[in-house]
Amino acid sequence: MIDADAPTVALDAISSPRDLQALTIDELAILAKELREFLLSSVSATGGHLGSNLGAVELTIALHRVLASPEDAIIWDTGHQAYVHKLLTGRASRFATLRQPGGLSGYPSRAESEHDVVENSHASTALSYAAGLAAARRLRGVRGRVVAVVGDGSLTGGVALEALNNVGAAQTPVVIVLNDNGRSYAPTVSALQRGDESAARSYFESLGIDYAGPVDGHDLEALEASLISAVAQRGPVLLHVRTMKGRGYPPAERDDDKCLHDVAPLDLRTGRAWPASVPRRSHTEAFGSAILDEAATNPSLVAITAAMGGPTGLHAFRERYPDRFFDVGIAEQHAVNLAAGMAMGGLRPVVAIYSTFLNRAWDQLYYDVGLHRLPVVFCLDRAGVTGDDGPSHHGVLDMMLLSKVPGMTILAPSSYEEVAVMLHDAIGTLDGPVAIRWPKSEARSEAEVGSGCAARRVRAGGEVCLLGVGKLVAACEEAAELLGAGGVDATVWDARCVQPIDPRMLDDAALHRVVVTAEDGIVDGGFGARVAAAMRHVRPHPFVITAGVPTAYLPHGSAGGILGALGLDGPGLARAAYDAARTVV
Numbered sequence: 148m149i150d151a152d153a154p155t156v157a158l159d160a161i162s163s164p165r166d167l168q169a170l171t172i173d174e175l176a177i178l179a180k181e182l183r184e185f186l187l188s189s190v191s192a193t194g195g196h197l198g199s200n201l202g203a204v205e206l207t208i209a210l211h212r213v214l215a216s217p218e219d220a221i222i223w224d225t226g227h228q229a230y231v232h233k234l235l236t237g238r239a240s241r242f243a244t245l246r247q248p249g250g251l252s253g254y255p256s257r258a259e260s261e262h263d264v265v266e267n268s269h270a271s272t273a274l275s276y277a278a279g280l281a282a283a284r285r286l287r288g289v290r291g292r293v294v295a296v297v298g299d300g301s302l303t304g305g306v307a308l309e310a311l312n313n314v315g316a317a318q319t320p321v322v323i324v325l326n327d328n329g330r331s332y333a334p335t336v337s338a339l340q341r342g343d344e345s346a347a348r349s350y351f352e353s354l355g356i357d358y359a360g361p362v363d364g365h366d367l368e369a370l371e372a373s374l375i376s377a378v379a380q381r382g383p384v385l386l387h388v389r390t391m392k393g394r395g396y397p398p399a400e401r402d403d404d405k406c407l408h409d410v411a412p413l414d415l416r417t418g419r420a421w422p423a424s425v426p427r428r429s430h431t432e433a434f435g436s437a438i439l440d441e442a443a444t445n446p447s448l449v450a451i452t453a454a455m456g457g458p459t460g461l462h463a464f465r466e467r468y469p470d471r472f473f474d475v476g477i478a479e480q481h482a483v484n485l486a487a488g489m490a491m492g493g494l495r496p497v498v499a500i501y502s503t504f505l506n507r508a509w510d511q512l513y514y515d516v517g518l519h520r521l522p523v524v525f526c527l528d529r530a531g532v533t534g535d536d537g538p539s540h541h542g543v544l545d546m547m548l549l550s551k552v553p554g555m556t557i558l559a560p561s562s563y564e565e566v567a568v569m570l571h572d573a574i575g576t577l578d579g580p581v582a583i584r585w586p587k588s589e590a591r592s593e594a595e596v597g598s599g600c601a602a603r604r605v606r607a608g609g610e611v612c613l614l615g616v617g618k619l620v621a622a623c624e625e626a627a628e629l630l631g632a633g634g635v636d637a638t639v640w641d642a643r644c645v646q647p648i649d650p651r652m653l654d655d656a657a658l659h660r661v662v663v664t665a666e667d668g669i670v671d672g673g674f675g676a677r678v679a680a681a682m683r684h685v686r687p688h689p690f691v692i693t694a695g696v697p698t699a700y701l702p703h704g705s706a707g708g709i710l711g712a713l714g715l716d717g718p719g720l721a722r723a724a725y726d727a728a729r730t731v732v
């Protein structure tokens with residue numbers, strides 16, 4: 148029985164991985180139990196990655212007993228499963244600050260610990276880092292083994308497969324620990340999963356990588372013995388470890404959807420998130436229902452996801468149209484290129500993807516879709532400043548990058564209702580590739596919607612013109628209220644279409660003394676920069692303030708807090724506009 152409130156005597160005695168060495172197997176079993184209790188009590192309060200960490204408890208203990216970190220490098224693929232590693236490397240006392248502003252990162256972090264090697268939380272990269280680090284150590288005569296811990300889900304990514312090929316061909320001395328729980332979020336999309344041990348063995352061995360296992364990832368003694376012999380090998384070796392996602396917490400073990408892979412703060416008795424005091428609707432839900440409506444009348448519509456069907460709102464679509472639903476695994480490049488092929492074949496693909504993960508498929512987007520002017524619709528979830536997950540999860544590049552694709556249309560809904568309108572227009576009336584991008588935050592409800600690529604004027608004023616993108620339209624409206632109270636009359640536009648920018652909106656903006664653009668994306672080369680360029684041709688040209696995200700790696704924290712600190716909220720925009728209105732003659 149797990150008791151999340153139980154004291155953590157064994158864990159309290161661990162301040163570094165070295166402290167694990169003295170423990171007996173029985174003491175290690177107690178430690179494993181305490182680690183699960185600690186994870187449950189802590190993550191249920193902060194939110195975070197639960198199921199993946201519950202499944203990696205024994206594996207992490209064994210890794211830290213067999214290896215001498217940091218001299219031996221342990222590289223966690225993605226890094227969402229490294230909580231136990233954090234707890235065993237001296238960070239238990241700060242764990243309550245996980246993902247909080249200024250607190251511990253939800254992923255490994257080089258600033259936090261010498262035991263953390265890699266902090267990029269995009270999947271499938273650990274094998275390449277490991278190959279590079281091992282090659283460097285070999286050439287420079289530096290001691291220490293290099294171990295990559297990769298999940299079966301992350302092993303479906305193209306980068307990981309490229310690294311496997313390279314490591315086997317070059318005989319790079321890395322140890323690959325395959326943490327195989329059969330799941331990504333959903334069950335892992337791979338024929339390797341369906342095969343038996345001999346299929347896996349012949350697959351890896353044909354690439355030139357020794358195969359060891361499979362070993363029970365919850366049997367500490369067996370795990371340690373297998374790791375010791377894998378680490379003793381000279382060439383590349385893959386140790387196949389079978390684990391259970393969510394292990395030890397029945398609601399996670401039972402969760403068919405994602406084994407409580409990641410959770411909001413939750414009620415431990417039920418395993419469900421605490422209900423919000425006011426029900427909130429998300430853009431993801433709006434998309435999930437809008438795509439069903441579109442699919443009902445358009446039999447050529449298909450949906451593609453890169454292992455994120457649930458999180459992007461495609462559950463109901465998958466249930467209703469299993470033949471038109473394509474989960475390709477954690478393979479964003481392939482997803483986009485697949486969409487290009489499907490569009491060439493006469494289908495109408497909708498690629499549902501997080502904004503940050505689209506970065507990986509930039510080449511496919513630019514050439515394979517863009518160059519061929521193919522009608523692929525990209526639905527980008529978690530766009531903008533996402534918050535808790537930190538630098539590699541903020542979706543701040545999409546508008547800037549996508550606006551460089553000739554013929555690309557970029558839409559940004561400012562309400563729940565706009566999502567359906569934009570999806571309908573993207574599929575039905577717009578030409579070439581279209582991206583619709585929305586944030587993680589609550590979707591507000593608005594009776595008035597726009598259409599096509601037209602911007603929508605929300606309110607008319609005199610001195611200042613605020614042009615908002617997506618969720619920042621609400622901030623512009625709040626700024627206009629504040630400005631009004633300060634005696635400055637402001638117009639507000641919902642830009643709706645980030646690219647091409649509606650000339651009617653630009654003409655109207657040109658009539659104001661001060662123009663303020665607001666976007667939750669990189670401002671350099673973004674929407675505001677293009678508005679400012681257009682205003683330079685106007686005589687007399689208005690004073691333009693481009694509010695947006697700087698070219699910087701933004702830390703983790705609450706999305707609202709980060710946006711506020713960047714001046715991307717109502718008061719921040721009002722302040723900037725007010726100062727300009729009162730100083731510009």
Ligand SMILES: Cc1ncc(C[n+]2csc(CCOP(=O)(O)OP(=O)(O)O)c2C)c(N)n1
Nearest residue numbers: 199268269270298299300301330331332454
């Ligand atoms: C490039 C990229 N695409 C998608 C994701 C989102 N994501 C985070 S963890 C995960 C599943 C990883 O599965 P696996 O590697 O098997 O780890 P598990 O949690 O099952 O242990 C996904 C799809 C990501 N981090 N990076």
